Amino acid sequence: MRSPILLALAASSALAVQVTTVFNFTSAIDIENSELRTNGHLLLTTFEKGQLYTLDLNAADPQAELVAALPGATALCGITTIAEDKYAVIGGVRGSYHYYNETIYTVDFSKDATNPVILKAARLPDAIMLNGMAALPKLPHVVLAGDARRGLIFRIDTTTGAYKVAFEDELLNAPSNASIPIGVNGLKVVGNNVYFTNSARNIYAKIPISDDAETFGDVQIINTLDSTTDDFDDFIVDSNGVAYVSQPTNKIAQIQPDGSRKVYVGGDGSKISSPTSVQIASDGYAYMTSGGGSVVKFKLPPGTTLASGEV
Ligand SMILES: *[C@@H]1O[C@H](CO)[C@@H](O)[C@H](O)[C@H]1NC(C)=O
Ligand SMILES: *[C@@H]1O[C@H](CO)[C@@H](O)[C@H](O)[C@H]1NC(C)=O
Ligand SMILES: *[C@@H]1O[C@H](CO)[C@@H](O)[C@H](O)[C@H]1NC(C)=O
Numbered sequence: 419m420r421s422p423i424l425l426a427l428a429a430s431s432a433l434a435v436q437v438t439t440v441f442n443f444t445s446a447i448d449i450e451n452s453e454l455r456t457n458g459h460l461l462l463t464t465f466e467k468g469q470l471y472t473l474d475l476n477a478a479d480p481q482a483e484l485v486a487a488l489p490g491a492t493a494l495c496g497i498t499t500i501a502e503d504k505y506a507v508i509g510g511v512r513g514s515y516h517y518y519n520e521t522i523y524t525v526d527f528s529k530d531a532t533n534p535v536i537l538k539a540a541r542l543p544d545a546i547m548l549n550g551m552a553a554l555p556k557l558p559h560v561v562l563a564g565d566a567r568r569g570l571i572f573r574i575d576t577t578t579g580a581y582k583v584a585f586e587d588e589l590l591n592a593p594s595n596a597s598i599p600i601g602v603n604g605l606k607v608v609g610n611n612v613y614f615t616n617s618a619r620n621i622y623a624k625i626p627i628s629d630d631a632e633t634f635g636d637v638q639i640i641n642t643l644d645s646t647t648d649d650f651d652d653f654i655v656d657s658n659g660v661a662y663v664s665q666p667t668n669k670i671a672q673i674q675p676d677g678s679r680k681v682y683v684g685g686d687g688s689k690i691s692s693p694t695s696v697q698i699a700s701d702g703y704a705y706m707t708s709g710g711g712s713v714v715k716f717k718l719p720p721g722t723t724l725a726s727g728e729v
Contacts, residue, residue: 435682435716435717436716437683437684437715437716438714438716439712439713440473440475440705440712440713441480441713442711442712442713443482443712445711446710446711447464447465447466447711448464448465448466448710449462449463449709449711449713450463450464450465450493450494450495450707450709451494451496451497451652452497452695452707452713453497453498453697454697455503456502456503457531458474458475458476459474460472460473460697460705460713461485461497461505461525462482462713463494463496463508464493465494465512467492468489468490468493468509469484469487469494470484470485470486470507470525471483471484471485472485473713475699475705485525485534486525488507488509488521488523490509490519490538491510491519491521492510492511492512493510493512494508494509495509495549495550496508496548496549496550496551496563497551498552499553499558500524500553500558500561500576501528501559503526503527503528503531504524504525504526504528505525505526506522506523506525506539506561507524507525508520508549509523510545510548515547515599516546516567517547517548519543520541520542520543520545521538521540521542522540522541522551522563522574522576522581523536523537523538524536524537524539539577539579540574540579542572542574542581545563545572546565546566546567547565547566547567547568548565548572549563549564549566549600549602549603549604549605550563550564550602550604550605550606550652551605552605552606552612553607554607554631555607555608556629557629557630559576559577560573560575560630560631561573561576562574562584562605562607562612564590564603564605565590566592566599566601566602566617567592567601568586569586569588569590569601570583570585571583571585571590571605573631573632584631584634585634589616589621589637589639590602590616591618592617592619593618596619598617598618598649599618600617600618602616603616603650603652604650604651604652604653604664604695606655608725609725610626610627610629612627613655615650615651615653615663616650620643620644620645620648620649620650621639621641621642621643622643622650622653622661622663622673623637623638623639623640624638625637625638640661640673640677641677643665643671643679648665648666649666650663650664651663651665651693651695652664652694652695652696653695654695654698654704654724656698656724656725657723657725657726658722659674660672660673660674661673662696662698662718663696664693664694664696664706666693667685668685668686668689668690669681669682669684669685670684670690670693670696670704670706670716690706690714690716691712692708692709693706693709694709698718698722698724700723700724702720702722703716703717
């Protein structure tokens, strides 16, 4: 028979999700976003001279290796898979809440796993701050990218370079009195919904879309964070529609499809710091990047897998 003390210990340790550091840059490099590769590497976009890194998560001592500095960019943001080991990456010249020369690059490792073919797939001179980006599950060479300053979603064909404003809504912008003018931040497409966070409005929401993202429905808010000192950053959605959302106050929130939210990791300021993006790997772990330059991992609930709509 177990004593009450052991039961209490078991209960408290069940609540604490263990966090393990996978890799640290030795200097403070802002990692902004990430994407898993089929070979078990994690691609890292950074604010450091437009540099893209790849991190072998299966190595005994994973070390980020520079893939390339994307030409003409000083900072990289959203990244998404558009074909087998081929990615679209947002890059631009970073100013103060304004990027110049916003570009969608393609980074194609399919013929050479270490030396990818890098192209400028589309230039968006009228974009101001592209942030999250996701490929359409049924048309993966087409991506949606949110503009956090203009409050809209661009639809970009990475094959032709053609792009247009696909959807515009107040719930994608930052209110004019926002202290930090960043609206739509993270963006993912799962099935026939585009999910997004809006940092200034503290919301996590979804919009129904057609397969080709030519038609958008109305924005449906799933959860609102009632705080003036916190917000939602990038996130990932699992196969049950459960989201793991970065919060700058050193937390990862878990949001159920019905909108209920709880802190999954962090919250005491010590376990994780400055989360910027989260990925769900097939080993049962989430991999989280930080603005401080580290990648950490923590266990997800048993059976958690990436939503199949996400590529
Ligand atoms: C990464 O850096 C943090 C903070 O500087 C430190 O606590 C941790 O031990 C480092 N981990 C690795 C694997 O270098
Ligand atoms: C944008 O690109 C053009 C052409 O390559 C270059 O001349 C210009 O300096 C760039 N703008 C910024 C702000 O770097
Ligand atoms: C901005 O204005 C709205 C509406 O008047 C108000 O509810 C909100 O508190 C204001 N936010 C800030 C950061 O001042």
